[in-house]
Amino acid sequence: MPKPAHSARKNAKPRPGFRGRVWIDGPEGTFIGHGRVVLLERILEHGSITKAAKSMEMSYRRAWDLVDSMNRQAKRPFVELATGGKGGGGAIVTIDGKKAVRMFWRFHKDLQAFLKREEKKLTL
């Protein structure tokens, strides 16, 4: 029995056309990208890395790594983590994290518009 795809990239529809992807690099490489932003939104929604990871099809390990990577590269952390305590702990997206999410989606939206323009301008 084939396992369900864990990566949205593999399910990308192959319908013809102009495609693109944008992200933001930091000192260590990728800093903010599509997957990371979706993860931030899920953390905001669920309040924990564990639940956020489960809600999309991502392993806790990967989710934690991504959060850690963002926190290390950001001037101020995007997610505040609490271990132990009420409910065992949890994760809170900071103001800076929310700002990053909004900025990325604008960036992403602008790209879609750009691709539309190019598709008209450049004829195959």
Add this chain to the structure above:
Amino acid sequence: MPKPAHSARKNAKPRPGFRGRVWIDGPEGTFIGHGRVVLLERILEHGSITKAAKSMEMSYRRAWDLVDSMNRQAKRPFVELATGGKGGGGAIVTIDGKKAVRMFWRFHKDLQAFLKREEKKLTL
């Protein structure tokens, strides 16, 4: 002693900033992209897949697969292959192939301009 990286992608410089990548999808998925266009240029320069592959750090198999993929998805082939014959055969980039190369570089250049604009517009 570390082996030289065979993939340019891995050497991507992690200097901070807005990044993006564009490509064109066809019926089978990726149709024209950065690596494929560079390969076309090398074939144009060397006249064979073998030499083109060697000139960049790409295995012959991968190079052949990419050429085959483009030829299958294009209305008319991008590369005409000859097996046997003078010099053992060779590879010739067609007019359509050359057009694809020019169009992709325009697309790519437009993207760079787009990224510059975004970097000014969106402050991190």
Add this chain to the structure above:
DNA sequence: TACCGTTATTCCCTATGATATATTACGCTC
């Protein structure tokens, strides 16, 4: 103190590409 659910960390296993190697087919030249 015992319990709980989460973060934090380590180790192993597997799937996936890619590379590397080997072999065959091809067709022109000599």
Add this chain to the structure above:
DNA sequence: GAGCGTAATATATCATAGGGAATAACGGTA
């Protein structure tokens, strides 16, 4: 027909990323 350099194809080997399981640490609550 032999030789040559290439395309074409199959097989094996390797590297890497990521998943999953297991475990410890943590700090509130009852």
